[in-house]
Amino acid sequence: MAFGAHAGQTAGGVAMERLTTLRRRLREAEVRARNQDYSWADGLLEEAERAERRANERSFMLIRRRQKNNAWFSxxxxxxxxxxxxxxxxxxxxxxxxxxxxxxxxxxxxxxxxxxxxxxxxxxxxxxxxxxxxxxxxxxxxxxxxxxxxxxxxxxxxxxxxxxxxxxxxxxxxxxxxxxxxxxxxxxxxxxxxxxxxxxxxxxxxxxxxxxxxxxxxxxxxxxxxxxxx
Amino acid sequence: MTVIAMPTDEEPQVTNIAIENIRYITENRVLTSAEASFLTELTILAEPGNRLKTTSVREIAKKLKRSERRTRDLLRSLLRKSILFEGGNQKGIFIHPEIMVVGDPENVPLWLVEEVMKLRQRKEGPAWPLVLMPGRRRGVWRWRG
CATH class of the missing domain: 1.10.10 (Arc Repressor Mutant, subunit A)
Incomplete structure:
Protein backbone atom coordinates (compact mmCIF):
# COMPACT_ATOMS: atom_id res chain seq x y z
CA MET A 1 0.00 0.00 0.00
CA ALA A 2 2.81 2.33 1.02
CA PHE A 3 4.70 1.36 -2.10
CA GLY A 4 1.68 2.14 -4.29
CA ALA A 5 1.25 5.62 -2.73
CA HIS A 6 4.94 6.38 -3.18
CA ALA A 7 4.78 5.28 -6.83
CA GLY A 8 1.69 7.45 -7.36
CA GLN A 9 3.42 10.50 -5.85
CA THR A 10 6.45 9.92 -8.06
CA ALA A 11 4.32 9.68 -11.21
CA GLY A 12 2.41 12.81 -10.16
CA GLY A 13 5.67 14.64 -9.54
CA VAL A 14 7.02 13.75 -12.98
CA ALA A 15 3.80 14.92 -14.61
CA MET A 16 3.94 18.21 -12.68
CA GLU A 17 7.56 18.69 -13.67
CA ARG A 18 6.70 18.10 -17.35
CA LEU A 19 3.82 20.56 -17.11
CA THR A 20 6.09 23.19 -15.54
CA THR A 21 8.69 22.66 -18.29
CA LEU A 22 6.00 22.94 -20.95
CA ARG A 23 4.67 26.18 -19.43
CA ARG A 24 8.19 27.63 -19.22
CA ARG A 25 8.86 26.76 -22.88
CA LEU A 26 5.57 28.29 -23.95
CA ARG A 27 6.40 31.46 -22.00
CA GLU A 28 9.83 31.63 -23.62
CA ALA A 29 8.36 31.09 -27.10
CA GLU A 30 5.83 33.85 -26.46
CA VAL A 31 8.56 36.27 -25.31
CA ARG A 32 10.66 35.39 -28.37
CA ALA A 33 7.70 36.01 -30.68
CA ARG A 34 6.96 39.35 -28.99
CA ASN A 35 10.57 40.42 -29.29
CA GLN A 36 10.60 39.52 -32.96
CA ASP A 37 7.37 41.46 -33.51
CA TYR A 38 8.75 44.43 -31.63
CA SER A 39 11.95 44.49 -33.63
CA TRP A 40 10.02 44.19 -36.92
CA ALA A 41 7.69 47.04 -35.98
CA ASP A 42 10.64 49.08 -34.75
CA GLY A 43 12.49 48.54 -38.00
CA LEU A 44 9.46 49.60 -39.98
CA LEU A 45 9.05 52.77 -37.95
CA GLU A 46 12.72 53.64 -38.33
CA GLU A 47 12.43 53.13 -42.06
CA ALA A 48 9.35 55.37 -42.17
CA GLU A 49 11.19 58.04 -40.16
CA ARG A 50 14.13 57.93 -42.58
CA ALA A 51 11.77 58.23 -45.54
CA GLU A 52 9.99 61.15 -43.86
CA ARG A 53 13.29 62.94 -43.26
CA ARG A 54 14.26 62.48 -46.90
CA ALA A 55 10.83 63.70 -48.04
CA ASN A 56 11.00 66.75 -45.76
CA GLU A 57 14.39 67.68 -47.16
CA ARG A 58 12.77 67.84 -50.61
CA SER A 59 9.76 69.86 -49.34
CA PHE A 60 7.41 66.90 -49.36
CA MET A 61 5.55 65.40 -46.46
CA LEU A 62 4.35 61.92 -45.64
CA ILE A 63 0.79 61.50 -44.49
CA ARG A 64 -0.79 58.51 -42.83
CA ARG A 65 -3.11 56.70 -45.20
CA ARG A 66 -6.61 56.29 -43.82
CA GLN A 67 -8.06 52.83 -44.03
CA LYS A 68 -10.52 52.92 -46.90
CA ASN A 69 -13.83 51.20 -47.06
CA ASN A 70 -13.80 48.28 -49.46
CA ALA A 71 -17.54 48.04 -49.81
CA TRP A 72 -18.69 48.13 -53.40
CA PHE A 73 -21.77 49.97 -54.46
CA SER A 74 -23.64 50.49 -57.68
CA MET B 1 -21.70 77.81 -81.85
CA THR B 2 -23.34 76.06 -78.94
CA VAL B 3 -21.54 76.43 -75.68
CA ILE B 4 -22.52 74.00 -73.02
CA ALA B 5 -22.00 75.26 -69.51
CA MET B 6 -21.22 72.47 -67.10
CA PRO B 7 -21.98 73.54 -63.56
CA THR B 8 -19.88 71.69 -61.03
CA ASP B 9 -21.92 72.10 -57.87
CA GLU B 10 -24.94 69.95 -58.64
CA GLU B 11 -25.22 66.25 -58.05
CA PRO B 12 -28.08 63.89 -58.85
CA GLN B 13 -29.70 62.01 -55.99
CA VAL B 14 -28.49 58.45 -56.16
CA THR B 15 -29.32 55.20 -54.45
CA ASN B 16 -26.26 53.14 -53.63
CA ILE B 17 -26.87 49.43 -53.84
CA ALA B 18 -24.64 47.13 -51.82
CA ILE B 19 -23.52 44.72 -54.52
CA GLU B 20 -22.63 41.80 -52.24
CA ASN B 21 -25.95 41.95 -50.44
CA ILE B 22 -27.89 42.15 -53.70
CA ARG B 23 -25.91 39.12 -54.86
CA TYR B 24 -26.92 37.39 -51.61
CA ILE B 25 -30.57 38.24 -52.31
CA THR B 26 -30.28 36.85 -55.83
CA GLU B 27 -28.46 33.67 -54.84
CA ASN B 28 -30.74 32.89 -51.90
CA ARG B 29 -33.90 34.07 -53.62
CA VAL B 30 -34.76 36.31 -50.69
CA LEU B 31 -37.02 38.50 -52.83
CA THR B 32 -39.41 37.68 -55.62
CA SER B 33 -39.06 39.53 -58.90
CA ALA B 34 -42.07 41.72 -58.04
CA GLU B 35 -40.64 42.59 -54.62
CA ALA B 36 -37.21 43.49 -56.05
CA SER B 37 -38.79 45.71 -58.69
CA PHE B 38 -41.07 47.36 -56.10
CA LEU B 39 -38.17 47.92 -53.71
CA THR B 40 -36.21 49.76 -56.40
CA GLU B 41 -39.20 51.94 -57.15
CA LEU B 42 -39.58 52.68 -53.44
CA THR B 43 -36.09 54.18 -53.31
CA ILE B 44 -37.46 57.03 -55.39
CA LEU B 45 -39.77 57.88 -52.53
CA ALA B 46 -37.03 57.74 -49.89
CA GLU B 47 -35.06 60.68 -48.60
CA PRO B 48 -31.40 60.60 -47.49
CA GLY B 49 -31.44 58.51 -44.32
CA ASN B 50 -33.58 55.88 -46.10
CA ARG B 51 -36.88 57.07 -44.61
CA LEU B 52 -39.87 56.87 -46.94
CA LYS B 53 -41.26 60.37 -47.53
CA THR B 54 -44.77 59.04 -47.35
CA THR B 55 -46.22 56.06 -45.52
CA SER B 56 -49.68 56.26 -47.00
CA VAL B 57 -50.37 53.23 -49.20
CA ARG B 58 -52.66 55.32 -51.38
CA GLU B 59 -49.99 57.93 -52.06
CA ILE B 60 -47.27 55.35 -52.70
CA ALA B 61 -49.57 53.47 -55.10
CA LYS B 62 -50.45 56.69 -56.90
CA LYS B 63 -46.83 57.79 -57.29
CA LEU B 64 -45.65 54.39 -58.48
CA LYS B 65 -48.68 53.88 -60.70
CA ARG B 66 -49.66 50.62 -59.03
CA SER B 67 -52.90 49.35 -57.58
CA GLU B 68 -53.47 50.02 -53.88
CA ARG B 69 -54.07 46.37 -53.14
CA ARG B 70 -50.85 45.23 -54.81
CA THR B 71 -48.89 48.02 -53.14
CA ARG B 72 -50.25 47.06 -49.72
CA ASP B 73 -49.40 43.39 -50.29
CA LEU B 74 -45.86 44.18 -51.40
CA LEU B 75 -45.26 46.60 -48.53
CA ARG B 76 -46.51 44.01 -46.06
CA SER B 77 -44.31 41.34 -47.59
CA LEU B 78 -41.18 43.55 -47.50
CA LEU B 79 -41.92 44.52 -43.90
CA ARG B 80 -42.28 40.85 -42.97
CA LYS B 81 -38.90 40.09 -44.56
CA SER B 82 -37.35 43.09 -42.74
CA ILE B 83 -36.29 44.66 -46.03
CA LEU B 84 -38.41 47.56 -44.87
CA PHE B 85 -38.72 48.26 -41.17
CA GLU B 86 -40.49 50.62 -38.83
CA GLY B 87 -38.15 52.85 -36.87
CA GLY B 88 -37.98 52.47 -33.10
CA ASN B 89 -36.51 55.81 -32.04
CA GLN B 90 -37.28 57.65 -35.26
CA LYS B 91 -40.77 57.55 -36.69
CA GLY B 92 -41.43 56.27 -40.15
CA ILE B 93 -40.75 53.36 -42.47
CA PHE B 94 -37.17 52.81 -43.58
CA ILE B 95 -35.50 50.85 -46.34
CA HIS B 96 -32.87 48.53 -44.87
CA PRO B 97 -29.60 50.43 -45.41
CA GLU B 98 -27.59 47.22 -45.76
CA ILE B 99 -29.33 46.69 -49.11
CA MET B 100 -29.46 50.21 -50.44
CA VAL B 101 -28.50 53.62 -49.14
CA VAL B 102 -30.14 56.77 -50.41
CA GLY B 103 -27.23 59.21 -50.49
CA ASP B 104 -23.65 58.58 -49.46
CA PRO B 105 -23.01 55.03 -48.20
CA GLU B 106 -19.93 56.25 -46.32
CA ASN B 107 -22.08 58.66 -44.34
CA VAL B 108 -24.82 56.51 -42.85
CA PRO B 109 -26.04 58.26 -39.67
CA LEU B 110 -25.48 56.48 -36.39
CA TRP B 111 -29.15 56.48 -35.42
CA LEU B 112 -29.92 54.47 -38.57
CA VAL B 113 -27.13 52.02 -37.76
CA GLU B 114 -28.60 51.64 -34.27
CA GLU B 115 -31.96 50.75 -35.78
CA VAL B 116 -30.21 48.12 -37.92
CA MET B 117 -28.34 46.78 -34.88
CA LYS B 118 -31.66 46.37 -33.08
CA LEU B 119 -33.01 44.36 -36.02
CA ARG B 120 -29.88 42.22 -35.97
CA GLN B 121 -30.18 41.62 -32.22
CA ARG B 122 -33.75 40.48 -32.73
CA LYS B 123 -32.42 38.24 -35.54
CA GLU B 124 -34.87 39.76 -37.98
CA GLY B 125 -33.96 39.68 -41.64
CA PRO B 126 -31.34 37.73 -43.58
CA ALA B 127 -27.68 37.43 -42.56
CA TRP B 128 -26.18 39.90 -45.03
CA PRO B 129 -22.53 39.32 -45.97
CA LEU B 130 -21.83 43.07 -45.75
CA VAL B 131 -23.04 44.67 -42.54
CA LEU B 132 -23.21 48.14 -41.06
CA MET B 133 -21.51 48.68 -37.71
CA PRO B 134 -21.46 51.79 -35.57
CA GLY B 135 -18.29 53.82 -36.04
CA ARG B 136 -17.18 56.85 -34.08
CA ARG B 137 -19.36 59.33 -35.93
CA ARG B 138 -21.12 57.34 -38.65
CA GLY B 139 -21.76 53.80 -39.77
CA VAL B 140 -18.92 51.70 -41.15
CA TRP B 141 -19.20 48.73 -43.49
CA ARG B 142 -17.76 45.41 -42.38
CA TRP B 143 -17.76 41.89 -43.75
CA ARG B 144 -19.65 39.43 -41.60
CA GLY B 145 -17.35 37.00 -39.83
Whole structure:
Protein backbone atom coordinates (compact mmCIF):
# COMPACT_ATOMS: atom_id res chain seq x y z
CA MET A 1 0.00 0.00 0.00
CA ALA A 2 2.81 2.33 1.02
CA PHE A 3 4.70 1.36 -2.10
CA GLY A 4 1.68 2.14 -4.29
CA ALA A 5 1.25 5.62 -2.73
CA HIS A 6 4.94 6.38 -3.18
CA ALA A 7 4.78 5.28 -6.83
CA GLY A 8 1.69 7.45 -7.36
CA GLN A 9 3.42 10.50 -5.85
CA THR A 10 6.45 9.92 -8.06
CA ALA A 11 4.32 9.68 -11.21
CA GLY A 12 2.41 12.81 -10.16
CA GLY A 13 5.67 14.64 -9.54
CA VAL A 14 7.02 13.75 -12.98
CA ALA A 15 3.80 14.92 -14.61
CA MET A 16 3.94 18.21 -12.68
CA GLU A 17 7.56 18.69 -13.67
CA ARG A 18 6.70 18.10 -17.35
CA LEU A 19 3.82 20.56 -17.11
CA THR A 20 6.09 23.19 -15.54
CA THR A 21 8.69 22.66 -18.29
CA LEU A 22 6.00 22.94 -20.95
CA ARG A 23 4.67 26.18 -19.43
CA ARG A 24 8.19 27.63 -19.22
CA ARG A 25 8.86 26.76 -22.88
CA LEU A 26 5.57 28.29 -23.95
CA ARG A 27 6.40 31.46 -22.00
CA GLU A 28 9.83 31.63 -23.62
CA ALA A 29 8.36 31.09 -27.10
CA GLU A 30 5.83 33.85 -26.46
CA VAL A 31 8.56 36.27 -25.31
CA ARG A 32 10.66 35.39 -28.37
CA ALA A 33 7.70 36.01 -30.68
CA ARG A 34 6.96 39.35 -28.99
CA ASN A 35 10.57 40.42 -29.29
CA GLN A 36 10.60 39.52 -32.96
CA ASP A 37 7.37 41.46 -33.51
CA TYR A 38 8.75 44.43 -31.63
CA SER A 39 11.95 44.49 -33.63
CA TRP A 40 10.02 44.19 -36.92
CA ALA A 41 7.69 47.04 -35.98
CA ASP A 42 10.64 49.08 -34.75
CA GLY A 43 12.49 48.54 -38.00
CA LEU A 44 9.46 49.60 -39.98
CA LEU A 45 9.05 52.77 -37.95
CA GLU A 46 12.72 53.64 -38.33
CA GLU A 47 12.43 53.13 -42.06
CA ALA A 48 9.35 55.37 -42.17
CA GLU A 49 11.19 58.04 -40.16
CA ARG A 50 14.13 57.93 -42.58
CA ALA A 51 11.77 58.23 -45.54
CA GLU A 52 9.99 61.15 -43.86
CA ARG A 53 13.29 62.94 -43.26
CA ARG A 54 14.26 62.48 -46.90
CA ALA A 55 10.83 63.70 -48.04
CA ASN A 56 11.00 66.75 -45.76
CA GLU A 57 14.39 67.68 -47.16
CA ARG A 58 12.77 67.84 -50.61
CA SER A 59 9.76 69.86 -49.34
CA PHE A 60 7.41 66.90 -49.36
CA MET A 61 5.55 65.40 -46.46
CA LEU A 62 4.35 61.92 -45.64
CA ILE A 63 0.79 61.50 -44.49
CA ARG A 64 -0.79 58.51 -42.83
CA ARG A 65 -3.11 56.70 -45.20
CA ARG A 66 -6.61 56.29 -43.82
CA GLN A 67 -8.06 52.83 -44.03
CA LYS A 68 -10.52 52.92 -46.90
CA ASN A 69 -13.83 51.20 -47.06
CA ASN A 70 -13.80 48.28 -49.46
CA ALA A 71 -17.54 48.04 -49.81
CA TRP A 72 -18.69 48.13 -53.40
CA PHE A 73 -21.77 49.97 -54.46
CA SER A 74 -23.64 50.49 -57.68
CA UNK A 75 -25.52 53.73 -57.97
CA UNK A 76 -29.01 54.01 -59.38
CA UNK A 77 -29.70 57.54 -60.61
CA UNK A 78 -32.96 57.98 -58.71
CA UNK A 79 -34.52 60.82 -60.70
CA UNK A 80 -33.90 59.09 -64.03
CA UNK A 81 -35.24 55.83 -62.67
CA UNK A 82 -38.34 57.64 -61.38
CA UNK A 83 -38.81 59.23 -64.80
CA UNK A 84 -38.78 55.78 -66.43
CA UNK A 85 -41.20 54.47 -63.80
CA UNK A 86 -43.57 57.39 -64.38
CA UNK A 87 -43.57 56.67 -68.10
CA UNK A 88 -43.99 52.92 -67.40
CA UNK A 89 -40.99 52.36 -69.65
CA UNK A 90 -39.86 49.12 -68.04
CA UNK A 91 -41.90 46.15 -66.85
CA UNK A 92 -41.49 44.79 -63.32
CA UNK A 93 -39.51 41.80 -64.62
CA UNK A 94 -37.13 44.08 -66.51
CA UNK A 95 -36.57 46.23 -63.42
CA UNK A 96 -35.92 43.16 -61.29
CA UNK A 97 -33.36 41.86 -63.82
CA UNK A 98 -31.69 45.27 -63.96
CA UNK A 99 -31.28 45.29 -60.17
CA UNK A 100 -29.83 41.77 -60.28
CA UNK A 101 -27.44 42.84 -63.03
CA UNK A 102 -26.09 45.64 -60.85
CA UNK A 103 -24.27 43.00 -58.83
CA UNK A 104 -22.26 42.03 -61.95
CA UNK A 105 -21.15 45.51 -63.00
CA UNK A 106 -17.48 46.21 -63.33
CA UNK A 107 -16.29 49.23 -61.40
CA UNK A 108 -15.65 52.18 -63.70
CA UNK A 109 -16.76 50.60 -66.99
CA UNK A 110 -20.32 49.47 -66.14
CA UNK A 111 -19.70 46.33 -68.17
CA UNK A 112 -21.42 43.13 -67.11
CA UNK A 113 -18.52 40.87 -66.17
CA UNK A 114 -18.13 37.44 -64.64
CA UNK A 115 -17.24 38.03 -60.98
CA UNK A 116 -14.80 35.10 -60.80
CA UNK A 117 -13.33 34.95 -64.29
CA UNK A 118 -12.94 38.69 -64.93
CA UNK A 119 -14.28 38.68 -68.51
CA UNK A 120 -17.47 39.71 -70.22
CA UNK A 121 -20.47 37.60 -69.29
CA UNK A 122 -22.43 35.69 -71.90
CA UNK A 123 -26.21 35.67 -71.57
CA UNK A 124 -26.01 31.99 -70.59
CA UNK A 125 -23.60 32.85 -67.78
CA UNK A 126 -25.80 35.73 -66.63
CA UNK A 127 -28.75 33.34 -66.41
CA UNK A 128 -26.63 30.83 -64.46
CA UNK A 129 -25.21 33.44 -62.09
CA UNK A 130 -28.58 35.04 -61.39
CA UNK A 131 -30.30 31.65 -61.13
CA UNK A 132 -32.77 32.52 -63.86
CA UNK A 133 -34.12 30.63 -66.84
CA UNK A 134 -31.97 31.15 -69.94
CA UNK A 135 -34.85 31.77 -72.32
CA UNK A 136 -36.46 34.31 -70.01
CA UNK A 137 -33.15 36.07 -69.35
CA UNK A 138 -32.33 36.27 -73.06
CA UNK A 139 -35.74 37.77 -73.84
CA UNK A 140 -35.46 40.33 -71.04
CA UNK A 141 -31.92 41.33 -72.01
CA UNK A 142 -32.95 41.77 -75.65
CA UNK A 143 -35.85 43.97 -74.52
CA UNK A 144 -33.53 46.02 -72.32
CA UNK A 145 -31.16 46.45 -75.28
CA UNK A 146 -34.06 47.59 -77.46
CA UNK A 147 -35.08 50.09 -74.81
CA UNK A 148 -31.56 51.45 -74.39
CA UNK A 149 -31.15 50.35 -70.78
CA UNK A 150 -28.39 47.94 -71.78
CA UNK A 151 -25.93 48.55 -74.60
CA UNK A 152 -23.80 46.03 -76.41
CA UNK A 153 -20.60 46.16 -78.40
CA UNK A 154 -20.75 44.07 -81.54
CA UNK A 155 -17.82 43.01 -83.69
CA UNK A 156 -19.02 43.75 -87.27
CA UNK A 157 -16.39 41.48 -88.80
CA UNK A 158 -18.10 38.48 -87.19
CA UNK A 159 -21.44 39.47 -88.68
CA UNK A 160 -19.83 39.84 -92.11
CA UNK A 161 -18.13 36.47 -91.80
CA UNK A 162 -20.73 34.34 -90.03
CA UNK A 163 -23.93 36.34 -90.39
CA UNK A 164 -24.26 36.68 -86.61
CA UNK A 165 -22.21 37.31 -83.48
CA UNK A 166 -20.56 34.08 -82.39
CA UNK A 167 -18.59 35.18 -79.31
CA UNK A 168 -19.87 36.78 -76.10
CA UNK A 169 -21.33 40.24 -76.65
CA UNK A 170 -19.86 42.76 -74.25
CA UNK A 171 -22.91 44.19 -72.49
CA UNK A 172 -23.01 47.23 -70.28
CA UNK A 173 -25.69 49.12 -68.42
CA UNK A 174 -26.63 52.64 -69.52
CA UNK A 175 -24.75 54.92 -67.10
CA UNK A 176 -27.66 57.38 -67.16
CA UNK A 177 -29.70 54.77 -65.26
CA UNK A 178 -27.12 53.10 -63.03
CA UNK A 179 -23.38 53.40 -62.65
CA UNK A 180 -20.72 51.53 -60.72
CA UNK A 181 -18.02 54.06 -59.93
CA UNK A 182 -17.60 57.80 -59.87
CA UNK A 183 -20.58 59.26 -61.71
CA UNK A 184 -18.56 62.38 -62.52
CA UNK A 185 -15.98 60.27 -64.33
CA UNK A 186 -17.96 58.24 -66.84
CA UNK A 187 -15.88 56.65 -69.58
CA UNK A 188 -16.03 59.00 -72.60
CA UNK A 189 -16.28 56.21 -75.21
CA UNK A 190 -19.24 54.71 -73.42
CA UNK A 191 -20.81 58.14 -72.97
CA UNK A 192 -20.38 58.90 -76.67
CA UNK A 193 -22.18 55.68 -77.62
CA UNK A 194 -25.03 56.40 -75.18
CA UNK A 195 -25.42 59.97 -76.45
CA UNK A 196 -25.28 58.96 -80.10
CA UNK A 197 -27.65 55.98 -79.85
CA UNK A 198 -30.07 57.34 -77.27
CA UNK A 199 -33.00 54.90 -77.46
CA UNK A 200 -34.70 56.42 -74.45
CA UNK A 201 -34.80 59.87 -76.03
CA UNK A 202 -35.94 58.31 -79.28
CA UNK A 203 -38.87 56.90 -77.34
CA UNK A 204 -39.73 60.50 -76.35
CA UNK A 205 -38.63 60.24 -72.76
CA UNK A 206 -36.42 63.07 -71.59
CA UNK A 207 -34.42 61.94 -68.60
CA UNK A 208 -33.71 64.78 -66.15
CA UNK A 209 -30.00 63.86 -65.88
CA UNK A 210 -28.11 63.31 -69.11
CA UNK A 211 -24.50 62.55 -69.90
CA UNK A 212 -22.44 65.45 -71.20
CA UNK A 213 -18.80 65.90 -71.98
CA UNK A 214 -16.67 68.79 -73.00
CA UNK A 215 -14.72 68.47 -76.27
CA UNK A 216 -11.53 66.44 -75.79
CA UNK A 217 -12.49 65.59 -72.21
CA UNK A 218 -11.40 62.27 -70.84
CA UNK A 219 -14.58 61.73 -68.87
CA UNK A 220 -18.26 62.57 -69.15
CA UNK A 221 -20.58 63.49 -66.31
CA UNK A 222 -24.27 63.76 -65.56
CA UNK A 223 -25.80 67.18 -66.04
CA UNK A 224 -29.33 68.24 -65.12
CA UNK A 225 -31.20 69.11 -68.30
CA UNK A 226 -33.21 72.01 -66.90
CA UNK A 227 -30.18 73.66 -65.42
CA UNK A 228 -28.09 73.15 -68.53
CA UNK A 229 -27.51 76.47 -70.26
CA UNK A 230 -27.11 76.86 -74.00
CA MET B 1 -21.70 77.81 -81.85
CA THR B 2 -23.34 76.06 -78.94
CA VAL B 3 -21.54 76.43 -75.68
CA ILE B 4 -22.52 74.00 -73.02
CA ALA B 5 -22.00 75.26 -69.51
CA MET B 6 -21.22 72.47 -67.10
CA PRO B 7 -21.98 73.54 -63.56
CA THR B 8 -19.88 71.69 -61.03
CA ASP B 9 -21.92 72.10 -57.87
CA GLU B 10 -24.94 69.95 -58.64
CA GLU B 11 -25.22 66.25 -58.05
CA PRO B 12 -28.08 63.89 -58.85
CA GLN B 13 -29.70 62.01 -55.99
CA VAL B 14 -28.49 58.45 -56.16
CA THR B 15 -29.32 55.20 -54.45
CA ASN B 16 -26.26 53.14 -53.63
CA ILE B 17 -26.87 49.43 -53.84
CA ALA B 18 -24.64 47.13 -51.82
CA ILE B 19 -23.52 44.72 -54.52
CA GLU B 20 -22.63 41.80 -52.24
CA ASN B 21 -25.95 41.95 -50.44
CA ILE B 22 -27.89 42.15 -53.70
CA ARG B 23 -25.91 39.12 -54.86
CA TYR B 24 -26.92 37.39 -51.61
CA ILE B 25 -30.57 38.24 -52.31
CA THR B 26 -30.28 36.85 -55.83
CA GLU B 27 -28.46 33.67 -54.84
CA ASN B 28 -30.74 32.89 -51.90
CA ARG B 29 -33.90 34.07 -53.62
CA VAL B 30 -34.76 36.31 -50.69
CA LEU B 31 -37.02 38.50 -52.83
CA THR B 32 -39.41 37.68 -55.62
CA SER B 33 -39.06 39.53 -58.90
CA ALA B 34 -42.07 41.72 -58.04
CA GLU B 35 -40.64 42.59 -54.62
CA ALA B 36 -37.21 43.49 -56.05
CA SER B 37 -38.79 45.71 -58.69
CA PHE B 38 -41.07 47.36 -56.10
CA LEU B 39 -38.17 47.92 -53.71
CA THR B 40 -36.21 49.76 -56.40
CA GLU B 41 -39.20 51.94 -57.15
CA LEU B 42 -39.58 52.68 -53.44
CA THR B 43 -36.09 54.18 -53.31
CA ILE B 44 -37.46 57.03 -55.39
CA LEU B 45 -39.77 57.88 -52.53
CA ALA B 46 -37.03 57.74 -49.89
CA GLU B 47 -35.06 60.68 -48.60
CA PRO B 48 -31.40 60.60 -47.49
CA GLY B 49 -31.44 58.51 -44.32
CA ASN B 50 -33.58 55.88 -46.10
CA ARG B 51 -36.88 57.07 -44.61
CA LEU B 52 -39.87 56.87 -46.94
CA LYS B 53 -41.26 60.37 -47.53
CA THR B 54 -44.77 59.04 -47.35
CA THR B 55 -46.22 56.06 -45.52
CA SER B 56 -49.68 56.26 -47.00
CA VAL B 57 -50.37 53.23 -49.20
CA ARG B 58 -52.66 55.32 -51.38
CA GLU B 59 -49.99 57.93 -52.06
CA ILE B 60 -47.27 55.35 -52.70
CA ALA B 61 -49.57 53.47 -55.10
CA LYS B 62 -50.45 56.69 -56.90
CA LYS B 63 -46.83 57.79 -57.29
CA LEU B 64 -45.65 54.39 -58.48
CA LYS B 65 -48.68 53.88 -60.70
CA ARG B 66 -49.66 50.62 -59.03
CA SER B 67 -52.90 49.35 -57.58
CA GLU B 68 -53.47 50.02 -53.88
CA ARG B 69 -54.07 46.37 -53.14
CA ARG B 70 -50.85 45.23 -54.81
CA THR B 71 -48.89 48.02 -53.14
CA ARG B 72 -50.25 47.06 -49.72
CA ASP B 73 -49.40 43.39 -50.29
CA LEU B 74 -45.86 44.18 -51.40
CA LEU B 75 -45.26 46.60 -48.53
CA ARG B 76 -46.51 44.01 -46.06
CA SER B 77 -44.31 41.34 -47.59
CA LEU B 78 -41.18 43.55 -47.50
CA LEU B 79 -41.92 44.52 -43.90
CA ARG B 80 -42.28 40.85 -42.97
CA LYS B 81 -38.90 40.09 -44.56
CA SER B 82 -37.35 43.09 -42.74
CA ILE B 83 -36.29 44.66 -46.03
CA LEU B 84 -38.41 47.56 -44.87
CA PHE B 85 -38.72 48.26 -41.17
CA GLU B 86 -40.49 50.62 -38.83
CA GLY B 87 -38.15 52.85 -36.87
CA GLY B 88 -37.98 52.47 -33.10
CA ASN B 89 -36.51 55.81 -32.04
CA GLN B 90 -37.28 57.65 -35.26
CA LYS B 91 -40.77 57.55 -36.69
CA GLY B 92 -41.43 56.27 -40.15
CA ILE B 93 -40.75 53.36 -42.47
CA PHE B 94 -37.17 52.81 -43.58
CA ILE B 95 -35.50 50.85 -46.34
CA HIS B 96 -32.87 48.53 -44.87
CA PRO B 97 -29.60 50.43 -45.41
CA GLU B 98 -27.59 47.22 -45.76
CA ILE B 99 -29.33 46.69 -49.11
CA MET B 100 -29.46 50.21 -50.44
CA VAL B 101 -28.50 53.62 -49.14
CA VAL B 102 -30.14 56.77 -50.41
CA GLY B 103 -27.23 59.21 -50.49
CA ASP B 104 -23.65 58.58 -49.46
CA PRO B 105 -23.01 55.03 -48.20
CA GLU B 106 -19.93 56.25 -46.32
CA ASN B 107 -22.08 58.66 -44.34
CA VAL B 108 -24.82 56.51 -42.85
CA PRO B 109 -26.04 58.26 -39.67
CA LEU B 110 -25.48 56.48 -36.39
CA TRP B 111 -29.15 56.48 -35.42
CA LEU B 112 -29.92 54.47 -38.57
CA VAL B 113 -27.13 52.02 -37.76
CA GLU B 114 -28.60 51.64 -34.27
CA GLU B 115 -31.96 50.75 -35.78
CA VAL B 116 -30.21 48.12 -37.92
CA MET B 117 -28.34 46.78 -34.88
CA LYS B 118 -31.66 46.37 -33.08
CA LEU B 119 -33.01 44.36 -36.02
CA ARG B 120 -29.88 42.22 -35.97
CA GLN B 121 -30.18 41.62 -32.22
CA ARG B 122 -33.75 40.48 -32.73
CA LYS B 123 -32.42 38.24 -35.54
CA GLU B 124 -34.87 39.76 -37.98
CA GLY B 125 -33.96 39.68 -41.64
CA PRO B 126 -31.34 37.73 -43.58
CA ALA B 127 -27.68 37.43 -42.56
CA TRP B 128 -26.18 39.90 -45.03
CA PRO B 129 -22.53 39.32 -45.97
CA LEU B 130 -21.83 43.07 -45.75
CA VAL B 131 -23.04 44.67 -42.54
CA LEU B 132 -23.21 48.14 -41.06
CA MET B 133 -21.51 48.68 -37.71
CA PRO B 134 -21.46 51.79 -35.57
CA GLY B 135 -18.29 53.82 -36.04
CA ARG B 136 -17.18 56.85 -34.08
CA ARG B 137 -19.36 59.33 -35.93
CA ARG B 138 -21.12 57.34 -38.65
CA GLY B 139 -21.76 53.80 -39.77
CA VAL B 140 -18.92 51.70 -41.15
CA TRP B 141 -19.20 48.73 -43.49
CA ARG B 142 -17.76 45.41 -42.38
CA TRP B 143 -17.76 41.89 -43.75
CA ARG B 144 -19.65 39.43 -41.60
CA GLY B 145 -17.35 37.00 -39.83
Missing amino acids: QVISENFFCLTRHEYMTGAEKALLIDLLSLLELGTNAIVHPDQNRFCTVTEIAELLKRKLRNTRELINKLIEKGIIYEFVDPSQIKEYGRVITERPLYVNPEIAYAGDRNKVNAVMARQVIQYDHIKRNKINLPWKLEYEPNAEYARLIHQKKRRK
